Amino acid sequence: MTDLLKGANSFVPSVPLRVGVMRGLDASVLLLTEQGRVRGDADLVSRGRPVHPSGAVRHLGPHDGADWLQVDLPGVEAAVDRIVIAASSTGGPLGAAGPTVAAFAPDGTMVVRYALIDTTTETACVLGEFYRRAGGWKFRAVGQGWDSGPAGLAAEYGLEVAGTGAPGPAPEPAPAFAPPVPAPAPPTPFPAPAPPTPFPAPAAPAFAAYPPHAPKAGYAPVDPQVQQLRSGPAAPYVPAPAVPAVAPGGWSFGADFPVHTVREHGSQVVTAPGNVPPGPVLVELETTGGGYLSAYTLDDRNKDDKLVFNSVLKDPRHRMLVVAPEGRRLRIKVSCDRRWTLKILPLSAAPLLDGTLEGRGDEVVRYTGPPADLVFRAKASGNVTVYGYEVADAGNTLPDNRTLLVNEIGKVRTSSPMPPGPLLLRAQVDGAWTMKARPV
Secondary structure (H helix, E strand, C coil): CEEECCCCEEEECCCEEEEEEECCCEEEEEEECCCCCCCCHHHEECCCCCECCCCCEEEEEEECCEEEEEEEHHHCCCCCCEEEEEEECCCCCHHHCCCEEEEECCCCCEEEEEECCCCCCCCEEEEEEEEEECCEEEEEEEEEEECCCHHHHHHHCCCCCCCCCCCCCCCCCCCCCCCCCCCCCCCCCCCCCCCCCCCCCCCCCCCCECCCCCCCCCCCCECCCHHHHHHCCCCCCCCCCCCCCCECCCECCCCCCCCEEEEEECCEEEECCCCCCCEEEEEEEEECCCCCEEEEEECCCCCEEEEEEEECCCCCEEEEEEEECCCCCCEEEEECCCEEEEEEECHHHCCECCCCEEEECCEEEEECCCCEEEEEEEEEEEEEEEEEEECCCCCCCCCCCCEEEEEEEEEEEEEEEECCCCEEEEEECCEEEEEEEEEC
């Protein structure tokens, strides 16, 4: 399972997915062409229009605090390039709801999740979108909101409707589509949705898993524990072939390959699979609880080489740059006294700095814009550093030269000049942080 930050993306399996939107919100789906617009009102799927004419997208209804959707990725028409997952609230701003979206594979495995944490007065938002990439599909965490509610959301994508989530009679579909077919009835009718109740923050919400996929029979999600979701077996699929391609935002540095996930307990050695190519990659390490956590790469003599992580942060999730060696597999030694999850990811999985990013712990960020000032805020217990790597002419090799952008201790409130992209930013922070690129 991949937890995304705003702007980040991840491959998802090209299978029928169940998508849940938390909490107490109305979910809707917009099917967009390459031009980023709908073809007509029938490309909106919501509670008032629960089935797309193609049958590939359905609104299944509310259950256990979530609004549920079905997105059959193999059945999506070739003319559809993006599938936007939106949410709206009729009970006030989204900030009180803590909007979260998660997608589940047919075996019940959660494959991706994104929690929007910076909403304030917005009453409608785009949580994320599925988009075509390298013959498969990726999911991107968008996190864009509108104070004007569903009307602002609709206008953004070329719809002339009053809302995206409120129940009501379905309008006549555009001439290019056949009339929508009735939604399938679930085996056990869902109860009427209860008014949303406050949820504790910042705990990660748990989504319901569901039984094996049966497109025309409906489903009944159940409530697994968050720990079970984190520690369960890896999803049995290969997300995508390892092919070089241009990532969203114009990024082409680093090869793409399937995400490799290892879930273990205690001190262990992890060996990357053979499809992880030599060159710079991302290594992510996540665990719960407190205590010491570290990771080292191992050299060709099987001894400690480079320090990757060294942290005492509670409930950490760190990402760092690691160079996979030529001629042998990347090996990483993890020192930890509890359960943990390690992922090896392509650089295209790093979040894109195109607005304000926030996080907690070490992170790697992509920047593709013009020269700017890096505005950085942090609250940490120790040293805070941010380095920049200019990768425009680097081929597939991490440059030796790097620019020190931030070097502070404790509470940080600074700005520093940043060269133009493409740029890799490597932040080492044992605490919470925010960053943005301020135009110059």
